[in-house]
Amino acid sequence: MIKHAFYNFEFGTLKIGYTESAIISIRTVGKIDDKDEHSQLSDMAYEQICEYIKGRRKTFDFPYELHGTEFQKRVWNELCRIPYGETRTYKQVAEAAGNSKASRAAGAANGKNPIMIVIPCHRVIGTDGKLTGYAGGIELKKTLLNLEQGANKIY
Known part of the structure; x- marks a missing residue:
């Protein structure tokens, strides 16, 4: 239940x-x-x-379960491989998930991420480096990326 x-x-x-x-x-x-x-x-x-x-944790250790299609789960697992403080493009995520031509599908899977922040879909950006959609809003995405990247790069 x-x-x-x-x-x-x-x-x-x-x-x-x-x-x-x-x-x-x-x-x-x-x-x-x-x-x-x-x-x-x-x-x-x-x-x-x-x-x-608050900047005191970079990983999460509580149990969670992902429910979705096999492709969505592959994308979400790839998102978890993006290191704290780094970003990837939708194309890079699609390639890592096993289908280099599935950038849009990777974007759709990213948008259906059921566990925001923990499954770090905020680390995915457009090919042009621009911030694109985020379930929590672009301002939250920008805040999370700035938190992770410190003074290295400000979005």
Whole structure:
């Protein structure tokens, strides 16, 4: 059974979906739209995201499960291989996921990422270096990239 917990977050309200054993979704929402049921697992995920936002964490170690097509899962796994502080283009992600001609499909999979921040889809940019869509909004994407890259590059 899937439950949801809501948390106040620097960028709005964070909605964390979970089962007994794993986190299955993390996203920002405009309002609480479901029953709010916190658990040790959802609290752990929230605490780790807060540590990340404060620059005190680069990786996450709570259990999570990815649900999607095989191609989406390959893309999401490739996103997890992008090092903290680095970016990749949609084309590079598609190539790494095994289909160099699937840039648009990689972009679509990126857009369906169920676990924002943890599966770092914010690290994917356009071929021209421009920031493109992000479920949490371009400002949040810009903030996350600037956090990770420090003074190296400002978006």
